Amino acid sequence: MSDSLVIIPTFNEIENIEAIIRAVFDLKKEFHVLIVDDNSPDGTSEQVKILQKEFQNKLFLEV
Structure with missing residues (x-):
């Protein structure tokens, strides 16, 4: 579990x-x-959604 968040617009x-x-x-x-x-x-x-499968519970998407 991480205590840090990187937000990328x-x-x-x-x-x-x-x-x-x-x-x-x-x-x-x-x-x-x-x-x-x-x-x-x-x-x-859509590319981020594909990567979410690899980085489960670490990569999030807001559209």
Whole structure:
């Protein structure tokens, strides 16, 4: 369980979102990550939903 939260606002970040999320989870400290997507038409939130399966209970999405 983490005591820290990283909030990442996104809009059209499909090309970067996976690398950003993995970079945070690769840090020595444990974090929860909240992606706040502003209804990206490029599918950013769908990519985050796929990654949520890998990072269960650590990666969250608000659209």
